[in-house]
Amino acid sequence: MGTRRDEEQGYSTERPRDKAVIAGVNLPIAWSGGMGGEADLPELARLVDTAGADVVGEVEQNRHRPVPSTYLGKGRLEDLQELVEQTDANLVVFDNDLSPAQGKNLENILEVNVIDRTELILDIFASHASTRQSSLQVELAQLQYMLPRLTRLWSHLERQAGGIGTRGPGETQLETDRRLVNKRITALRSQLKDIASSRITQVRSREGVFKTSLIGYTNAGKSTLMNGLTDAKVYVKDQLFATLDATTRKVELDERRRFLLTDTVGFIRRLPHHLVESFKATLQEVQDADLMIHVVEASSEDPEHQIRSV
Ligand SMILES: Nc1nc2c(ncn2[C@@H]2O[C@H](COP(=O)(O)OP(=O)(O)OP(=O)(O)O)[C@@H](O)[C@H]2O)c(=O)[nH]1
Ligand SMILES: [Mg+2]
Known part of the structure; x- marks a missing residue:
């Protein structure tokens, strides 16, 4: 909280943005029963930005399997350590899921906070x-x-x-x-x-009405479409996971053609399973729909990838 005096003197009283180095290991898809695959550092950078940190560097490595203690191999870990020092970063974010021990080992070596993608997404959800x-x-x-x-x-x-x-x-x-x-x-x-x-x-009172639900990759424009079709005035912002709650409104085209439209939380590849589990009530609205409208951002670099994430 800034004091009045700070504001008068024009100081920024906000905490400075964290400086993050991002890291990802590309694994064979089949690794650990289908848990592997390519890291997606551009998407991770978008998540880091949404969480309020600046990406100041990145490290990527191809491996057949992660190193059990530190995930990254020795050489790339040294590169990462050097990058953290050079850029004065205070945070390292891994695209891969880290075990508690891996997180601890990496923090001991790098001497900065180390989090993984799951923790980052949980943090974004918490602040939104x-x-x-x-x-x-x-x-x-x-x-x-x-x-x-x-x-x-x-x-x-x-x-x-x-x-x-x-x-x-x-x-x-x-x-x-x-x-x-x-x-x-x-x-x-x-x-x-x-x-x-x-x-x-509430759900009972809607029985017999045709239900449609907007689904899609996060930041695709679902809420914008919702606001265009209804008077819902839901929150729209150019960031990931702006919407976390379901909002339903009635749309009447004419006397006979009317339906319910629901805007809800967006999807991302590998959404942390604890989030899927605890948001099941919100996601239920989607399951109850008679029709799902898949919103895709046509101008995105890889629309196919976003479509597959949903
Ligand atoms: N250029 C362009 N921008 C759009 C369009 N639709 C939405 N946007 C912008 O895209 C950003 C995200 O829009 P939202 O409607 O919040 O997207 P969302 O799918 O609800 O995203 P989340 O709730 O965060 O998952 C906002 O800055 C919108 O202004 C569109 O048709 N064209
Ligand atoms: Mg939205």
């Missing part, structure tokens, strides 16, 4: 959530992502206690944290269930 439902949904996804990573926070205590007793102080604290997180997850699930069941009445 504007309703109670989407805020709860994002928090649920974030806690589920965090749960297996809690050890990363406490491992220094566990190491101290190693070999002495079966329960070091770190381990006890870890169990307390896990219990608290699990308790919160249960509470969030039940609150989301309440919201979903209060919607059932």
Whole structure:
């Protein structure tokens, strides 16, 4: 929060934008049961920009499989380290999903924050959530992502206690944290269930009406089309995941031709599974539709890729 004095003197009171180096490893598609494939650094750069950081460098590598401890091979990791120092970056973002141990190892070597694409998308969702439902949904996804990573926070205590007793102080604290997180997850699930069941009445009142739903890659122009066809005035912005909630309006062409139109959250390739799971109520609106309208940005560099993501 800036003080009045700061504003008068014309200082920017906003936090300076983070400087990020992005990294991606291209793997054979078949790696780890279909989890591999090409990294998409241009898309990752768009995500980083939406999250509020500047991309100051990038590192890419082709490998048959990731290095278990650091994902990148030794040489490329040294390049990355040098790039971080040269550009004075304070963040490294990986296109590939990192295990908790890989994230920790990379942070120790690079001495800056290291996050992966999943964490970045969760962060964007968290900053764009504007309703109670989407805020709860994002928090649920974030806690589920965090749960297996809690050890990363406490491992220094566990190491101290190693070999002495079966329960070091770190381990006890870890169990307390896990219990608290699990308790919160249960509470969030039940609150989301309440919201979903209060919607059932709304859904019933729409029975028998033809339902259409706008779907497509994020930032394709779904909300713009929604606003053009209805008086919904939903939020439109040139950024990824501007829309996180479903909005439904009636469209009447004439007496006999009327239908419901729903605008909802956009898609991206490899949408983190915790997000898909916790946004299932929002995505339900799409499943209930009689017709899906797939919005595609024809001017994008690779419309085919965006179509396949949906
Ligand atoms: N040039 C051009 N720009 C458009 C068109 N439709 C939308 N835009 C712009 O594209 C950007 C994204 O539009 P949105 O309608 O927010 O896209 P969306 O699909 O709802 O995106 P998310 O909700 O973020 O997934 C905005 O800056 C729009 O002004 C179009 O037909 N032509
Ligand atoms: Mg939108």
